[in-house]
Amino acid sequence: MFKKYQMSFLLFSLMIFFMIIMMLFIYKNMTFILEVNLLSINTCEFSFSMIFDKVSFMFVTIVMMISSSVFLFSCDYMKEDIYFYRFMWILLSFVLSMCFLIFSGSLLFMLVGWDGLGITSFALIIYYQSKDSLIAGFHTMLINRIGDVFIVVSFFLFVFLGHFYYYPMCSTALTLMTILSVASLTKSAQYPFSSWLPAAMAAPTPVSALVHSSTLVTAGIFLIIRLSMVIPMTKELSNMLLLLGAITCLLGGTAAIYEFDLKKIIALSTLSQLGLMVFTLGMGLTNITLFHLFMHALFKALLFLAAGSVLMMSFGVQDMRFLGGISNSAPFSIVIFNISGFCLMGAPFLSAFYSKHMILEKMMFSSMNILSIVMISFATIMTAMYTTRMMKSLVWGKPNIKLIMKNSESIYFSMIMLSFFAIISGKYMWSLENWFLECVFIPNYLGMMINFFVLMGILLGLIMSVNNSYMWSSMFFLAPFYINSGKLLNPFLKNMYFLDYGWLESFSKIDIISKVSSNFSILLFSWPIFINSFFRSFIILMIIFIYVMSY
Amino acid sequence: MSYLQYTTHSHARKVRSLYKQAIRLLQSYYESFDRYEFRYQAVVMRARFDENKNETDLRKAKKLLLDGQKELFLKSHAQPMKFAESPGGVAYQRHFPPPDWILDTWHPYEKAQYPEYFALREIRKKEFIDRWEKQYGKGDHEVDH
Numbered sequence: 001m002f003k004k005y006q007m008s009f010l011l012f013s014l015m016i017f018f019m020i021i022m023m024l025f026i027y028k029n030m031t032f033i034l035e036v037n038l039l040s041i042n043t044c045e046f047s048f049s050m051i052f053d054k055v056s057f058m059f060v061t062i063v064m065m066i067s068s069s070v071f072l073f074s075c076d077y078m079k080e081d082i083y084f085y086r087f088m089w090i091l092l093s094f095v096l097s098m099c100f101l102i103f104s105g106s107l108l109f110m111l112v113g114w115d116g117l118g119i120t121s122f123a124l125i126i127y128y129q130s131k132d133s134l135i136a137g138f139h140t141m142l143i144n145r146i147g148d149v150f151i152v153v154s155f156f157l158f159v160f161l162g163h164f165y166y167y168p169m170c171s172t173a174l175t176l177m178t179i180l181s182v183a184s185l186t187k188s189a190q191y192p193f194s195s196w197l198p199a200a201m202a203a204p205t206p207v208s209a210l211v212h213s214s215t216l217v218t219a220g221i222f223l224i225i226r227l228s229m230v231i232p233m234t235k236e237l238s239n240m241l242l243l244l245g246a247i248t249c250l251l252g253g254t255a256a257i258y259e260f261d262l263k264k265i266i267a268l269s270t271l272s273q274l275g276l277m278v279f280t281l282g283m284g285l286t287n288i289t290l291f292h293l294f295m296h297a298l299f300k301a302l303l304f305l306a307a308g309s310v311l312m313m314s315f316g317v318q319d320m321r322f323l324g325g326i327s328n329s330a331p332f333s334i335v336i337f338n339i340s341g342f343c344l345m346g347a348p349f350l351s352a353f354y355s356k357h358m359i360l361e362k363m364m365f366s367s368m369n370i371l372s373i374v375m376i377s378f379a380t381i382m383t384a385m386y387t388t389r390m391m392k393s394l395v396w397g398k399p400n401i402k403l404i405m406k407n408s409e410s411i412y413f414s415m416i417m418l419s420f421f422a423i424i425s426g427k428y429m430w431s432l433e434n435w436f437l438e439c440v441f442i443p444n445y446l447g448m449m450i451n452f453f454v455l456m457g458i459l460l461g462l463i464m465s466v467n468n469s470y471m472w473s474s475m476f477f478l479a480p481f482y483i484n485s486g487k488l489l490n491p492f493l494k495n496m497y498f499l500d501y502g503w504l505e506s507f508s509k510i511d512i513i514s515k516v517s518s519n520f521s522i523l524l525f526s527w528p529i530f531i532n533s534f535f536r537s538f539i540i541l542m543i544i545f546i547y548v549m550s551y
Numbered sequence: 552m553s554y555l556q557y558t559t560h561s562h563a564r565k566v567r568s569l570y571k572q573a574i575r576l577l578q579s580y581y582e583s584f585d586r587y588e589f590r591y592q593a594v595v596m597r598a599r600f601d602e603n604k605n606e607t608d609l610r611k612a613k614k615l616l617l618d619g620q621k622e623l624f625l626k627s628h629a630q631p632m633k634f635a636e637s638p639g640g641v642a643y644q645r646h647f648p649p650p651d652w653i654l655d656t657w658h659p660y661e662k663a664q665y666p667e668y669f670a671l672r673e674i675r676k677k678e679f680i681d682r683w684e685k686q687y688g689k690g691d692h693e694v695d696h
Contacts, residue, residue, distance in 0.1 A: 082648070130644035202641075260630050261641070316635045316642040324583030397584030468580065468629050 004079075005410070007088055008071035011095070015064035022057035026433055029054070033105055033167070043162050049105035051167070054433070055290065059102045059222065062294050065421060066214050066301045067095045072414040073305050074206035077312060087127060091210065094120040098215050102222070106164040110223070111151065114187075117216055118144045124207045125200050136202040143196045147186030147220075154179045169230050177231045181241070184220030188274050190244045191251070197271050198255075201263045205311055208263060209304035213270050214297030221277050221293060225286045233284060242282030242368075246375045247543065249275030253382030257389070257464075262307055262318045265390055269344060270300055272379060279376060280359050283366055291429065291436040292355035298425055299343035299352055302418040306337035309411055310394065313403045320390070324397035329405050334395060336415045341391050343422055345384045345454050351426035360450045361440045371546060377453055384457020389464055562612060569619050570600055579628040 024030075031053040039046040071091065078084050097116025104110035118141065126137035157176045158164050169176070189197040200212050224241075233241075252271030259265045273296050280289045310326055310333060311318060327334045339350070346356035360380065363373060429436055560568075573596055581589035606612045635642035654672070662669045684690075 128642075128645045129647050129649075132641075132643070133645075258629075314635075316645070318635070318641050319632055321579065321582050321632055392584065393582050397582065397586060400578075400583055465585070 004075045005072065007092060008068050008075065011064050011068035011071060015061060015068055018057055018061045018064055022054065022061050023432075025052070025054045025057050035105075035165075038108075044159050045163050046108060047106055047164060048109045049165050050103045050109065051105040052103065054435075055225075056102050058290075058294065058433075060099055062297050063095065063098055063102070063215055066297060066418070067091075067210055069305065069414040069418045070206050070210045070301065072410050072417075073209070073308065074204075076408050076410050077206055077308055078204065083127075087124075087204070090120055090123050090127070091207070094124065094211060094215075098219070101219055105166060107151070107154065107158055107166075108164050114151065114219070115148070117187075117219060118148070121200070121211055121216055124211060125203045127204055127207070128202065130202075133202040136196075136199040139199045140196040143186055143193050146193065147183040150179050150183035150186075154183070166226055167230055169227075173231055174234055174237075177227055177233070178237055180227055181224055181237060184223045185244060185278070186220070187223075188217050188220030188278065189248075189271055190220075190275065190278055191247045192244075194248055194252070194271055198264050198267045201261070201267050205263065205304060205308035208267070209301045209308065212267060213300035213304055217270065217274055218277075218293050218297060221274070221281065221289065224281055225290055228281070228284075228286050233281075238282045238284060240282075241278050242372060243544075243548070245275045245277070245279030245282055246372050246379075247275070248272070249279060249379040250375045250382075253379045253386065256386040257382060258468075259386075260320050262310070262320055262323070262390070262394075263304075264318075265320075265386060266300070266303055266307060269303075269383065269386065270296075272383060273300070273344075276356070276359060276376070276379070279372075280362075283362065283368070285359070285362060285438070287435050288355065288358055288362065288438060292352070292359060294429065295343075295351045295355045295426055298418065299340045299350075299422040302336065302415065302422045303340035303344065305411075305415050305418065306333055306340060309333040309415070310337070312411075313405060314399075314401060315404075317401055320393040322400045323394055323403075324399045325395075326399070326403065327395045329399075329403050332412065333415070336419050337394065338391055339419055340422060341387045344387050345457070346380075346450075347454070348451075349427070351422050351424070354426035354430055357450055358438060358440070361442055361447060362438060364442050364446045364449075365440050380450070380453045381457040381460065384454045385461040385464065388458045388461025392462065562609070562616070565616055566600070566619075569616065569623065570596075572623055573619070575632065576623065576626065576628060579630070579632045 031051065034050040034052070035047055036049070037045055037047040071088070074087070074091070078087055081087060094117065097113045097120060099113070100116060101110060101113030104113055121144075122137050122141045125140055126133050154176055157173075157179070161169070161173065161176075186193040197212060197217065201208055203211065249272050252268045252275055256265045256268035256272065259268060273292075277289050277292055277296070280292065309330065310323065313326070313330060313333075314323060317323065343350045343352045346352050360376070363376060574593055577589060577592050577596060581592075603612070603615055606615065633640040636645075637643060
């Protein structure tokens, strides 16, 4: 009995330990660097290095906080599973890799954490041994490998510099910054590489709570933050981040409106928030990005845990059309779900209010083009819309399936712990660290407009009915390179179309089928995508064109 | 469709199948708090089927069926409701225990890591075969796997 919870206790005590050290580092404003030189060839040093400063201790405290709750939650969520301990050990190795990444000060040490995250996340996604999980796992792994290619490319440039550290990099290392930023975008699921995040929801819910909401996807953003502390960003790089962040934010929000899968909606909301973070990085506000990253990690993990407790009741049914009336059968879970939902919207005095509103106010304050402001404002409205829709579907009506209440104390305790932090941490962080504070001078009506956006989103979400759209449900925009890759890879696929259930099938199904079927079945098979193919390409190109021209 | 049809379906069965698919499709269009709206639409759908219940002209009946199937296709939902454990559902094949004979395919080096377990396993396999043969007699080795 006790053995089950020991990992959670361990992580909780580590959280307390790191929290005390974090206070000390913030109070004294200290930074320690630990260097171990492994090898020197000519003038190049191959060395491991670790940075201990307030940023790394804050992040590791948040990671420990979330992971202790998630471990406690999964003790009950996964207790029926025959490979329970295997699951726990993989999850623990994931947390360890994340800690390596957070404390890393050189690229070599960072790579240990980076690839550790890649491998363990693959192992966790394919944990349920079904075909869909395998496809999702390969999808995730292959896109993350694109990022690894960029990191390997950056190795050569580091050799030219003569060392592998982040911190003594001079401001001329701009190429390096650009390459590592692109690598970060793959990990953080930004626009051209964002298809893996909704696919990765094939993993068990505790994994989604830990990996795909708060830790793994923030690794890329954390890397950019670390680098931008020493290298100022160029205008081109800032523009790229602004563009990709705004597109991801808007499209993630739009897709969430048309989605019915509970976990996928939360995943798409993560995508939207990550877009907002990258957008903030593009504005050059690393401190607020970090603040929003922490707040988002807390409330999104809570949202996943609350959704997980609902899924426990429904025996894995995730479709919102089956669910409903959960306020009667599990009032506590739905209260937690609503708290985290309001955090996501940026409702006043909850944690994300302090970060999200500051981002939006800084956006209004900056001299940015009107188009990006409009895009992010729409994304804010959409966030409130789909969150309200999600709450409405779960709270109102009656379920179409039998829901059986079987939640236990460990699930409640993990959710209470996280919800406590999700409510107070915004104000707490502000009072703890002045670095997160920014001055904004905008007219009163612009400040009030943000609240108006949220209210409008809630109203629209309440009156919105069910949507049906092939264009948005197929998530074409998340996979612009892959959905039609069959055409590009035709010579390569010529000898592969007879293979059964290869992992390429999910990408190039349509073209493989068209080789072996009649005209009618091609039309039948590719009908929804066939109609919208021109339209969707046109819209995407228009958005990019207008955006680039407006700079 | 693309699969091979290996049973003969009567006209009545096809109509019943169409009716069931139509109701499932309607259900996909309404969330759980829109149940009253769904019930209303389901009654309307039933009335459309009942209208032609007593159609005796087979050519006309067949045309109605084909029209219905076409309408079903054209109005299909982008994300139809799927039960979690059904094919296409989120939890399909989720809990799939690996069969016992997988352990027999392990390499001797792999087996050597768990010597006690595999020694016991060999004894148990022998006991099982003995018990089987005692109960059902010896099998024909020519057709044995």
